[in-house]
Amino acid sequence: MYGCFCLIDWLVLYLFFYAASLCSIVRPHYVLPYKTSCNESCGNVDIPFPFGIKVGCYKSEWFRVTCNKTADGEKPFISSINMQLLNVSFYEGTVLVNNSAIYSYCPSKDRENNEGSVNLTGTPFFFSHIFDRFMSIGCGNLATFLDSPTNDHRIGGCKLPPCENNMTSIVRCAVNIPSGLSSFVTNIRRIYPNNGSKRSCISSFIVDTRFLDSLEANSDHNATTTNRSGTYVPTTLQWGIPKRGLCELGEESGTLCSPDGRYCWTSLSQMHLCVCTPDTYNNYDYLSTDVCQEIGKCVDMKYKNCFMHCLNADGNDCSSSCPDRYKNLGGMCWPLNVLDSSEVPTKKSKRSQNLPVIIGCSTSIGTIVVLIGTWHMHKLIERRNNIKLKQKYFKRNGGLLLQQQLSNNKGNVEKIKLFASKELEKATDYYNENRILGRGGQGTVFKGMLTDGSIVAIKKSKMIEDKKLDENELKQFINEVMILSQINHRNVVKLLGCCLETKVPLLVYEFVPNGTLSQLLHVPNEEFPLTWEMRLRIAIEIANALSYLHSAASVPIYHRDIKSSNILLDDKYRAKVSDFGTSRSVALEQTHVTTRVQGTFGYLDPEYFRSSQFTEKSDVYSFGVVLIELITGQKPVSSCQSEEVVRSLANFFLHSMKENSLLNIVDPLVINDNAEEEIVAVAKLAKRCLNMNGKRRPTMKQVALELERVRSSEEANGMQQSADEDSDTDAMIEASGVHSFSTSGSVLKDSVTSQ
Template sequence: MTVMYPVGKDNGKRCSSAFIFSRLYFREAYPLPIGINIETTHVPTTLSWNSSYCGDAGCEPRPGPISLNGEKSCGNVTFQYPFEIIDQEYPNGWFRVICKKTSNGQTTPFLNINGVNLRILDFSFLYGNVVVNHSITCFNCRKNSNNGMSLNLTGTPFYYSDFDNVFWSSGCGNLATIFDRETSNLVGGCLQPSCTISKETSSATGCPFNIPRGLTFFSTNMSGRVDSSNYSRKRSCGFASLIKSDLYFDLTLESNDVDVNNWTYVPTSLQWSTPMSGLCRLRQGINTSCSSDREYCWQSLSSTHLCVCNKKFGISDISTYCEEENCGIYVYCHMLCLNTPGNYCSSRDCPPEYKYNSAGVRCEPDEIVSKGPPKTMQSLTIIIIGCSTSIGTIFLLLGLWKMYEVVKKRRNILLKQKYFKRNGGLLLQQHLSSNTSYFETIKMFTSKEIEKATDYYNENRILGQGGQGTVYKGMLTDGSIVAVKKSRMEEGKKFGEKKVEQFINEVIIFSQINHRNVVKLLGCYLEAQTPLLVYEFIPNGTLYDLIHGQNEELPLTWEMRLRIATEIANALFYLHSAASVSIYHRDIKSSNILLDEKYKAKVSDFGTSRSIGLEQTHLTTQVQGTFGYMDPEYFRSNQFTEKSDVYSFGVVLVELLTGEKSIASKQSDEEISLVSLFLLSMQENSLSDILDSKVANDGLEKEIIAVANLAKRCLNLNGKKRPTMKQVAMEL
């Protein structure tokens, strides 16, 4: 209260008071309360506990009083809680941002950590991290290169993000290693490709690896690779440092070749909090903070934990979907655990009134133990009191039972809808509905049909198990025999996004294939915890079993081997060139070639396959495949082409010629690559030494040599010199 007018002699002792009062207690016509004087110390005031929010659009239930978070910007970066912006050079607090003016009048945000000013490039509240300009840790060809030490985050609430960073080492011919605070403790490392592969290096040449959670300091070293072969021991200039994942993807694209020789800083992500999976929601009556655009809001669960909920999307496998009636519009929720200096949160550090569920791999509210039902003797005593009471109890129980059945049925329907959505059903429908001719050929099976066909997943019905899942033999109601593939899921874990992608990928690819030498997809079932695929049943096992198994009743003649090889080649030629969309199989091996009742080959297992646009010549992916069949050029470059399938087919050809496994054992206990043995025998003109005796006795020498030369061309280390599958099929 401030004096607004000059004080005269008469009113020098005049007093006034200010207060808030309840209009319910003062109903006089005069708008202000009567009977209040300067001696009054208390007046009636109403405190509202109603959790309704009234705005321009009217009143609606809301979590509680909502405050729009005071977002502040410096330069092109916007900050939210717990960060604040100051103009001082030396801030007091870990989350205070220094906003500096540059020579051109622009402002740039900096974060001071242990006396080092780091320029801030980006800020994310949902992911709990801040992106800073971090000096390159190690540069092996620069005179003023760093000493290999990173910024020391020990004793701060920050650590290097394990999911938003990749340790990247650019160049060739170098061995990059990373150690933690003690140089004897190796965190990881990677070996760059040999410089003999390409005389010129680019930003796409190098090697990556992931870091563990909670890393606060590391040292890096780059040295020449140890190479016992006769290759030239050259190595290129390059750097090794922790970089943000987005930059890693940009650097490893050949189309975006960047000169990194003059770089001194790279974007690096620091976690100021730890995102956690937790079953939380915005509760009514609790103070709530929201972003200025109201896209997400958060509430405090404890002094170190927040519940953050979003409107439109979740964060990978961390967010949980709120399905309760009072969830409101913020349905994708996860927890943020705020780090304190030297104490970093783990996924098991749950807030008060929550406990960690190891099966669901998340924090869940403590269950309130309700009182048990009345004892049996008490129930019997109540029934004996009177007939009317017993009849009423019976009707009540019948009503409750009926209600339970209705609720259970409704819950099962909602659960199936949830699984259908989580297993990619909407994505699958979107893809398949774009081509109705394919969509009509794929049937959506019900749970009863699948359970009846597999005898409730009887173990005696299992045909085989692999990395992608388990295959059961089943019989549909029309009597047709089918193979049911149940995708693999680790115990206690959800069916992850990667597994869903592989599953949907296999369905979409199969929907575009119509070839006599490719296994036919009949339908799928998506309303279960793990999705299932239903294929035509192929009765005679795999080519692997036929080659390496002892079957005297059905000898594998040269004519059969040549026919099977031709059928596989025709199928791959169709996938590469003749299908509606070009398809790379990416896991060709003898165990993925099935044999029907007439021992005709059928290519199967498209879980890792990818469809390719007409303008694309390769895929850049994480290395996937089977050791012994994998293209070495793909293993080095992460780029899969149609010639990578050609290489894998070449290994299968050698298996048919020699009868040996892709990783062969010779005389000693040491294992050696079948490809190496074959190429050595071809070089030394001693092919007959490794040929299967049945091949040598049955086959014509001219044909055997032709097939061996074809296999040798398929196994050429330079993919460009390998034939196409069309050429292979025509030659066979």
């Protein structure tokens, strides 16, 4: 009892004197005199710190301002980036500048401006994602913006509707920009015909949305005008970030104040300022801290509400950085002397000062001790039960076998990691519904963040929770985990590890952020149209991945469930094959025979469906269906609303090829990409992949090579088909049935899922 009393006693003392130590760091100061030597302006624009015109008035050369004489009077320009300065907000760390806009397709050619890029990389400035938006004005065009001229990755864009007939059409479109954007390149491309309309100029730019009304009033997109008043638009750049920090102004010689006395600042480091305001001007009370918290202190202190300002610079992360002799705790910069002084309170002096607190707390000590003891005992029993349960699951899920495999393959030990269940629970916020990325036939996938900050996808398999696998099933499962963990291909989702301490095994994969190919194909996205060039590249990447699994991996692997919803897209929209829940590794020159047919309706190989014999050519058939999806933009199966009928896309495609009506089913989004020959060549390849005789289908290696030839256009027109190809089409259609069939009369084998 005495030990518990002392523990709580010292805890109360510690918290009390920690708060008292915060107040003790601030010493009384006198009211600071205002500094007026740098009260600068140019025209009708004030130039506050860190910007300045005269030497000694600006923070560094990046913030030097030149006052230029123009026809409209004197105008300030930021010398380092050659942009006109319109306004500076010291509190927000922003500067409003005039940014150039790009004009294209103007009937009056003198209006066009080809300078469609801005590069602020290496400077302290970047575009504010809070105030700025990428905007395009006009009609009938697609305006996009990229990171840089050398990078073809689109950040975003605007698709403007067609121009209306016999009138000038002006439509405004705006999209968000990513945070930290320091450079961009604008590209404007016409996607709709003129249709006889009086087409206006097409413009695109990054603009501060607070000035849209004035921009619309002053802009002129008339087709015949030569007015260039709309060449520049107001844009906000971020040069610093205000953040919470416990600081105070320094000596008078090192402190500067604004001319109006609204704030003063002192330099804490090369990139950090301490900014303080009086009570009457404390507009940023959510950031500032009253440095005179102790009663009776700092009576004469005027500037006592203080916060920090972090200036942008290469290598300086303002979100976590603090000045020297400060430490970041809970998103706030704390002086080290405060932390040190609060760590070891002296026993006698602190106890005597906090006697009232000790007396008040001692009345409830007995109750607290009993509650703590009971709670501690409950937690101890619960912890022991959890450990035993985890050991039971670990053994049941093959953990001992996996450890044995890892010890026998020491060269591959680093290729797979055994995760603790607690680590994955924290990573997924205890499997919160908001963390679900998707649900499929093999299980539910959650998004998680590991302790090292890396983002992963955690798959919770669909298994009978209380089912105990026999020895052969356990060996097969662990074998597959070992094999899949050794797959190393840029177009295959990497298996990082697994957790066997839960009811069902958890598999941890690398995180792929941009969803599935199925979503990109079948969910309309006007801001990001899927061009033929992208579709062909994605098809090549999938083919290369399957070719690797079939022939280049250490052991041949058949995927068994190739479909567009199992193709993930990374941040650059590169394809990655995923979901190996039904995959099988086989010895060379063998096929996999099973009594249970597994796969997805619409992608399933008819030969496999009849014989239950899965070969590498079964994956080729499923890939052929994915090729048809890329060509047509249609789903593998579709139902008619008027009748209970399901249409097979594969049969519909083969029928169209036989009738020479392929172009009638091609996705309208790519039919205008001047790629008709390439589309026909890929369609012929897809037709070969769908051959009812698996032996006559090409291998995935051959498919990948032929797709590469199509992309290079060297042999796209020279691809030869066998002499009896047309007769094969008739045989395939006859063997697979009519183009649609009644769902009420269909009979599916075990484990065939619909998409």
